[in-house]
Amino acid sequence: MAERPALQDDAKVSMIVEGAELADGGEGDADMAERRRLGTLREYRIMDTGPAEGFDRVTKLVAELFDAPIALVSLVDDCRQWFKSTYGLDVSETPRDISFCQHVVLSEEPLVVTDVVGDPRFADNPLVTGDPHIRFYAGVPLRAYNGAILGTLCLIDRKVRPALTDAELDRLQDFAAIIMAEANLHRTVAERDDVRRMLDRALDFSAIAIWQYDPRTSKLEWRGATAELWGSDFDTALSGVGGAIDRIHPDDRAQVQLALRESTDGGTPYAVEHRIMHPERGVRWLAIRGDWDVLANDALLTGISIDITEQKSRQENANLLMRELHHRMRNLFATVGAIISLTRQAAHDVDDYVERISSRLDALNRAQNVLLGANFMTGSMHALMREVEAAFPRIRWSGPDLLLPENAVVAMALVFNELATNAAKHGALTTRDGRVDIIWSQDDESDADRRFHLRWSETGGDGRLVAPERTSFGTLLMERSVRNNLGGTIERRWEPTGLVCDITLPARWREA
Structure with a gap:
């Protein structure tokens, strides 16, 4: 079972039953806190993304476990609540001002309403008076890595139900922790992709090509400013080490082949400087440096190419x-x-x-x-x-x-x-x-x-x-x-x- 983020020390489960009201919190830094919360929500880059199996599996499981017709993963933006995953509901979003989940976001505590008709906050809500005719609501916070509440995992029923037991509420919060684990993974992947794009751009600007050579297959893989250094046809012409050798200046090929053979046989670092016949730029000088990465039983030679023609x-x-x-x-x-x-x-x-x-x-x-x-x-x-x-x-x-x-x-x-x-x-x-x-x-x-x-x-x-x-x-x-x-x-x-x-x-x- 996924570890649930700990609630704040003063957080208490508010069991709202038949019209009881939430106590108002002090305003203080409310605007600043909301801006921080919305900024955190943007970090996850999950709003308006397509369906995800990991989220949908949780909402289906929660609905079946609690015998509820509707289960939602709701993310609350500045003016709407958007459903990353829905079970039993075809709507993708609703305005924030009629949202049940915004109350969980503001209080940062679970909210259970057994009969919403008896609660003056919700009795006239269009979601109560009209489709989907909500009568029961139970929502727990989706707490981000920094404590900000992004939305809820909630259960909805069209009939009045008794309050959840402590054990049931704990279980619902465990599922919320699973949802956030999936969301954090999505955020980590997005950040990794950003870093990779930034690195690729930096490599392009720095005129450095990164390469990896597999001596078992003679295959070469390239990243960075390879087109600038080796030619725009590198992806086909230089897919193997033979193509790269062919592009080296004839007077330098023998020394390059000898250096590569010695590096491969001895597992030693590879370092050469040689000329190439660049198809668009003519004769260019490159400095090549590489060393061996051992992955399981495989050894790959990884290195960089730098244009040193001007030097x-x-x-x-x-x-x-x-x-x-x-x-x-x-x-x-x-x-x-x-x-x-x-x-x-x-x-x-x-x-x-x-x-x-x-x-x-x-x-x-x-x-x-x-x-x-x-x-x-x-x-x-x-x-x-x-x-x-x-x-x-x-x-x-x-x-x-x-x-x-x-x-x-x-x-x-x-x-x-x-x-x-x-x-x-x-x-x-x-x-x-x-x-x-x-x-x-x-x-x-x-x-x-x-x-x-x-x-x-x-x-x-x-x-x-x-x-x-x-x-x-x-x-x-x-x-x-x-x-x-x-x-x-x-x-x-x-x-x-x-x-x-x-x-x-x-x-x-x-x-x-």
Whole structure:
């Protein structure tokens, strides 16, 4: 026999016989209690559901045991009472305001009325004066898990009957406990289904597919975001492990089969990363993890699939960047070594050597600042010129912003440094009114032999500038940078007020 929920300590069976009235309860928090009760009723999600064998068997058994023509499982909503199960009555619901069961809900106690005609609350009730012509009523509460009264299990007769004995009332309450056990099972199943739906949705959003592999049958079962990870045809194409193996990238199949065989033979966890040929999305990377569940004598491999394509792409980009950075650093060290060696041969003394080395290392630092501000592989012409202008404030420049590769950024930085240093020591920048203008442009794209043109113009000098008597290391450095590194030409002429330098290169740089 099902355990009946215990009544509250102050609950007493009210045996209403021939017109006796229920005592009114205090109002207090009645509205709040009713809202709580209705909320609990909604939790069960049982209102307006179809017939259930478990409920119908109880009402039939109760009617036969108590020799009553009518037995009902009545659930009381805010404005109606609805019958989840009926025996001997074809009506599915009645208004709450004429309901007998609402009195049980309000009092939270059993109610037995032996002759409803003699009770002023029910004498004029349409259910008494009309069909089904109620004369006897006995109802016990259907008490929810939290104590809320959802409705009643009740007996109805069309003739006056004696009151139920204590033993009969206890038995009726035992059947009410059976009804609530069935209702609680329904609630638990509904909550489980909600959790499962929520989990499925969460899996869809998280792009995780759950799988289970039976090694005896090679059968695969899937849940979650399987269509996204493996293809929309997964339910047919991947019903067995063979179909999944076929979808794996040919270069990765052998390692996957070996890992699966070792896991199956040893009962060890399964973990692989491999590519698949996704029918809609092309090649994708998946990370697969699984472990064994032992059920009775059966062992099933259960796991997850996660798309790691983006992580793999970022990892590959990082590796590429590190290789590129390593290459750049080797080039940079080689350039620094050459500058140190050749500057030593051209320097007059230690102080001159330190000054020249520091100046050229500053130029390399400007180039690296430009590359660090981008992606290590290209740099902006405008960014480079801003670095030059910061070091030599009286330099002005104009021209389109171009994307220079790393070697061009370094070469141009060294060229500008040598020109600016010479201008500051010997040229236009030695005077207060001297200045430098740098202008560059590229030929039209329709020109088959497009060229990049840059002019360095010094003005405002003291008028005594003449061409140097010998070729300095700085000049050799500029010529090597332009001719050897950039494949162009550099021409210089010395005007009385300053140097004019024209640089021409192949137009290989695109605009930023």
